[in-house]
Amino acid sequence: MYGNTLSEMYCKKNLWVVRNKVVRCDNDCVDGVCKxxxxxxxxxxxxxxxxxxxxxNGEVLSASNTNRCCLGQCKIPSSFDWRNRHGENWNSPVKDQGSAVTCRSFGPTGVFEAQINLYFNQHLDLNLSEQMLEDCMFRDFLSETTVCRSKEGYDLSYCKTQKWGLPDELCDTYAERISQFPTVNTCTLNYVCDDWSLRVWKNSDYKWYAIHPNDRTGDDILGRVSSAYPDDIKRYLIKNGPMSSGLVSWNHDMALEGYETGVNGEVVWIFKNSLGTQSGEDGYIKTRANDFEYGTELNDPIQPQGPFTPPLNRSYWPIGFIN
Incomplete structure (x- = not known):
């Protein structure tokens, strides 16, 4: 009854949808079939x-759509959360800094652990030592130098993890100890395990994302946030994973790991906190972007970059780890 109706229509039309692809026949039609x-x-x-x-158009493109062609509008998603990427949580477990003011070590460590998960595409969920970052806050690891300082004089955690690495929790167990250098030097083998150099994970690089136009110059800038903020931060977050950041007004460092859109269209940032799972949403908090001024109140996010390298001593590799 239908004969070659579809084939004939396909050949007669210049454009036709075949197998969900838009093709052109180029008039090369034989017996009602495009050759x-x-x-x-x-x-x-x-x-x-x-x-x-x-x-x-609000939908994720199919994995088979390799040319990323959208017959509509390409936009940044209205929400994104590394706790649920491909149905999996890529962050390491939430920790608790206790009463000590050590968020400056917990935020970077949490991001470091998540980035290692993503780099190796494995849920290693490492438990690395925040205490060592804190003990060596004002000195490079077990040395008398201060190479890893920014131009503004700030400690650069990911510079240290790049040059010396970061060991497991048991190498320098968390004791709610705040660095009080130079009064007390805790960056010594009196506090840190003597085989620490064989137990460290390392990043190969680190980059800042500068928010304010005059913030930070030089080779350590991966991307400068433009007037399109906060879309720049969203884009970096989706493409490159969680970032160490926080709120200046709170004087609190955390792991920036996602965002969503509020009922009035405002951006809501999602942070992994370090006050235990009893706080916020199982240890995560949400903060509206318009609760603070962008250029001064959100810390410039910083991110460790791969390749990441595991400990030289393989006995400290996670069970099932594939390098």
Whole structure:
């Protein structure tokens, strides 16, 4: 009854949708069948090429859509959360800093652990030593130098993890001890395990994301946040994983790991905190972007960069770890 109706229509039309692809027959039609199919380019379809961090008309593009062609608008997703990426939580477990003011060590360590999970695409959920970062806050690890300081004089945790690495929790167990250098030097083998150098994980680089136009210059800048903020931060977060940041007004460092859109369209940042799972949403907190001024109140996010290298002593590798 139907004969070659579809084939004939396909051949007679210049454009036709075949197997969910828009093709052109180029008039090469024999007995109602197109002998030469030409896939139209995204431009020919009046489409837009979406970046990997964007969605098409609010939907994630199919994995089979390798050319990222969207017959609509490419936009940054309205929400993103590394606790639920591909149905999995890529952050390490929430920790508790107790009564000590050591968030400056917990925030960077939490991000470091999450980045290692993502780099190796394995849920290693390492438990690395925040106490060692704190004990050596004002001295490079077990040395008398201060190489890892920013131009502003701040400690650069990921510079230290790049040069010397960060060992497991048992190498320098958390004791709610705040660095009081130079009154007390805790960056010694009196506090740190003597085989620490064989137990460390290392990053190969680290980068800042500068929010204010005059913040930070030089080779350590991965991306400068433009007037498009907060979309720049969203994009970096999706493409590169959690970042160590926090709120200046709270004087509190945390792990920035996601965002969502509030009922009035405002950005809501999602942080992994270090006050135990009893606080916030099982240890995570949400803060509206318009609760603080962008340029001065959100710390410039910093992020360790791979490749990451595991400990030289393989006995400190997680069970099942594949390097």
């Amino acid at each position: 030469k199919e030409t896939l139209l380019t995204c431009q020919e379809q009046n489409g837009n090429i979406c970046e990997s961090y964007q969605v098409c």
